[in-house]
Amino acid sequence: MTIREEITGSELAHCVECGKTHPPRAALIPSPFSSIIAQELMPTASETAAIRHFVREADAEIAWREHAIDRLHCELAELRRRSELHKAIIAPIRRVPPEIMAEIFLQLAAIEARSEHWWDYYNDRRLLEQEYTSRPFPNRAPLIFGAICHEWRAIASSTPSLWNCISLECTNENMRNNVSLCNMWLKRSGALPLSIQFHRSDSEDVASGQIVDDYRDLLRTILPYAQRWRVLDLKKFPASSYDTFHILLPNFVPMLETLSVSHDWRREQPTLTSTPWAGLRISPKLRFLYFDSIGAGVIMVGGERPTFPWSQLTHIDVGDCSAYDCLRILGEAPTAVACRFVVQRPSFLQHPPISHPGLQTLKIEVYDTTLPVWDLLTCSTLSTLSVEARTMAAGPYFRGLPSFVTRSGAKIQHFRMRPSGLDDTEFMSCLSAMPQLRSLDIAEVFGGQTQFTEQVWESLTWAAAEDSPAPLVPNLESLSLDGDFNFSHKFVVRMLNSRVQTATRPATFSPKLKAVTLVMWRNITKSVYRRLSAFEKLGLKMLIDVMGEDGEDEGSEASDAEDWESDDGDTEDSEEASDLSSLEADDSDADDDI
Known part of the structure; x- marks a missing residue:
C-alpha cells in the first residue's frame, strides 16, 4: 500500500484545535493534574515536583515533534521536487520538435527586439531605416532561453537567426565584457547577414589610450565578419579608433546595405581621412549612408576615386560639408531619392x-552661407523640401530660393522653412510655384521679416464666390506656423474659415485642410483663443501654443477690458456656441481688433 493509499484509506477526523480535516492525531498522555488546574488550587510540594516532571516530559515531546515537523518539511520539499521533475518529463512542451521551438524563440525575440530608425529632423519622416536588434540582456531573449535547460540552450545556440543582430551600449567600464560578448554572439550567427549597432554613451570621455585600444579591440572583433555586414551603425566612437579599418577592412564588402557613422563633436574634433573606409568603395548593395563628418574626411581620394560608391546610394545624410560638397555628391549620386x-x-x-x-x-x-546650394541645382521630381538656417546672417542666403522652387517645385508636396529672410512677395512666389503642396511648416524670424503678412494670408484665403479663382496652395492639408511677435489672429481666422465646411460655403466645396499648429510669441485674449479653438468643431485638428501667455503684455492683442482671467460670466458651452456662430457669420466679425 502506498502512502497516498494509506492516507486515503484511513479515517479522517475534524480537528477542533485547527479546524481542518486530517487523519486522527496520536493520543496524548492525559494530565494527572487537570483537577488542580480546573479548580486553581495551590499544589503541595510533592505535587509541584510531579508537575515539574510532567512539564519536562511535555517539553521533550514538543522538541521531538518539532524535529519530526522539520523532517516532514524536508520530505515535502523533496517530494515536490520529484513531482516537478516528473511533470516536466511528460510536459507537452517536451514533445515540441526542435525546429518548432526555434521558431517560438524567434517570435519571442522579435517581440522583444528593439526597433531602431534614423529619423531626420523634419516632418517625422524616415530618412534611413533599419531593423534593430537584440540586446544582450541576461533576462531577455535570446540569452534567457539558455538559462532554462540544456536542450533549450542547445536549440538557441544552434539557431543563427537569434544572433545575427546585436546592439551594444558602450561605456569605458564594460568595453572588455562587450568584446567577449560580441565575439560569442557573432560566432553563433552562422552565415547570415549581420546588423551591428555600437553606441558609445553620451556621458563617456576618452580618458586614456587604453580606452581607445578597447574600442579598437571591439572593432577588430567584427572585422572578420565584414563580408557579412548588412547594417553597421557606429556612434560616437573615438575618431582614432577607426584606424583599425585602415589595416583590416577588406576591399570587398558584398552585403553592406546601411552605414551610419557619427562622432562626438562636443569632446573631440575628428581628424579623419577616407583611408579607413576605402574598402567600402566596392559595396554593391550599399544604399543608405549617414556620415556626420564628411568634410573632416576626404570625399575623394587623389581627386579621382570616390570614398563611397555615391553612384548607387539612394539615401544620403552627411554633415560637416560645404555647399560644393553637396553639389558634388548630388552630381555623383544619380540614383539618390532622399538627401x-x-x-x-x-x-x-x-x-x-x-x-x-x-x-x-x-x-x-x-551653418555657413558662402554659397547657396540651390543657386546651382534643379530637382524636377522633388516632393519634399526642407531648409533650416542656423545662423542669423542667413537672409541673403535665401534670395535664390524662389528661383530654385520655380525650377523644381511642380511636384513638391511638403515644404518646411525655418526661418528665412524672404519678404512676402518672394514667399508667395515660392508658394505659387508649388501647386501640389499639401503640408507647409514655417518659422518666422524673431524681430525680422514677417513671413505671413496680410497679403500672404489673403493669398491663401478662398473667396466666397463659387466661380472665384483658387487661392495659393489649394490642396493644403497641414499648416504649421511659428509666428513672430507681429502675429495677428484676424487674418488667420478668415483664412481658416474659408477652408472649412460652414453654412456659407457652397455645397460643392470639399475642405482639404486637416491640421493646424500655431505657435505664437505674444499674448492673445481668451476670446481669440476660443475663436481659434472653435475650428475643432468644424473638423480641424488645432494645436495652439501661446508662448507669451505668461509674459509681458507689450505688443499683445489683450485689452484692459478683457483678458485671460475674465470670462464675462458666460458658460463654456455658450462661449463655444457663440464662437461657432461667429465663424459661420460674416467675415467682418473676424476683423474686430480685440
Whole structure:
C-alpha cells in the first residue's frame, strides 16, 4: 500500500484545535493534574515536583515533534521536487520538435527586439531605416532561453537567426565584457547577414589610450565578419579608433546595405581621412549612408576615386560639408531619392550647375552661407523640401530660393522653412510655384521679416464666390506656423474659415485642410483663443501654443477690458456656441481688433 493509499484509506477526523480535516492525531498522555488546574488550587510540594516532571516530559515531546515537523518539511520539499521533475518529463512542451521551438524563440525575440530608425529632423519622416536588434540582456531573449535547460540552450545556440543582430551600449567600464560578448554572439550567427549597432554613451570621455585600444579591440572583433555586414551603425566612437579599418577592412564588402557613422563633436574634433573606409568603395548593395563628418574626411581620394560608391546610394545624410560638397555628391549620386546635408564649412570652389533627375527629398541645414546650394541645382521630381538656417546672417542666403522652387517645385508636396529672410512677395512666389503642396511648416524670424503678412494670408484665403479663382496652395492639408511677435489672429481666422465646411460655403466645396499648429510669441485674449479653438468643431485638428501667455503684455492683442482671467460670466458651452456662430457669420466679425 502506498502512502497516498494509506492516507486515503484511513479515517479522517475534524480537528477542533485547527479546524481542518486530517487523519486522527496520536493520543496524548492525559494530565494527572487537570483537577488542580480546573479548580486553581495551590499544589503541595510533592505535587509541584510531579508537575515539574510532567512539564519536562511535555517539553521533550514538543522538541521531538518539532524535529519530526522539520523532517516532514524536508520530505515535502523533496517530494515536490520529484513531482516537478516528473511533470516536466511528460510536459507537452517536451514533445515540441526542435525546429518548432526555434521558431517560438524567434517570435519571442522579435517581440522583444528593439526597433531602431534614423529619423531626420523634419516632418517625422524616415530618412534611413533599419531593423534593430537584440540586446544582450541576461533576462531577455535570446540569452534567457539558455538559462532554462540544456536542450533549450542547445536549440538557441544552434539557431543563427537569434544572433545575427546585436546592439551594444558602450561605456569605458564594460568595453572588455562587450568584446567577449560580441565575439560569442557573432560566432553563433552562422552565415547570415549581420546588423551591428555600437553606441558609445553620451556621458563617456576618452580618458586614456587604453580606452581607445578597447574600442579598437571591439572593432577588430567584427572585422572578420565584414563580408557579412548588412547594417553597421557606429556612434560616437573615438575618431582614432577607426584606424583599425585602415589595416583590416577588406576591399570587398558584398552585403553592406546601411552605414551610419557619427562622432562626438562636443569632446573631440575628428581628424579623419577616407583611408579607413576605402574598402567600402566596392559595396554593391550599399544604399543608405549617414556620415556626420564628411568634410573632416576626404570625399575623394587623389581627386579621382570616390570614398563611397555615391553612384548607387539612394539615401544620403552627411554633415560637416560645404555647399560644393553637396553639389558634388548630388552630381555623383544619380540614383539618390532622399538627401540631407548639414552645411557647416565654407565653399572655396564654384561647382557647375546640377540637374538631378530623381531626387524626391532634399533637406538642408545651414551653418555657413558662402554659397547657396540651390543657386546651382534643379530637382524636377522633388516632393519634399526642407531648409533650416542656423545662423542669423542667413537672409541673403535665401534670395535664390524662389528661383530654385520655380525650377523644381511642380511636384513638391511638403515644404518646411525655418526661418528665412524672404519678404512676402518672394514667399508667395515660392508658394505659387508649388501647386501640389499639401503640408507647409514655417518659422518666422524673431524681430525680422514677417513671413505671413496680410497679403500672404489673403493669398491663401478662398473667396466666397463659387466661380472665384483658387487661392495659393489649394490642396493644403497641414499648416504649421511659428509666428513672430507681429502675429495677428484676424487674418488667420478668415483664412481658416474659408477652408472649412460652414453654412456659407457652397455645397460643392470639399475642405482639404486637416491640421493646424500655431505657435505664437505674444499674448492673445481668451476670446481669440476660443475663436481659434472653435475650428475643432468644424473638423480641424488645432494645436495652439501661446508662448507669451505668461509674459509681458507689450505688443499683445489683450485689452484692459478683457483678458485671460475674465470670462464675462458666460458658460463654456455658450462661449463655444457663440464662437461657432461667429465663424459661420460674416467675415467682418473676424476683423474686430480685440
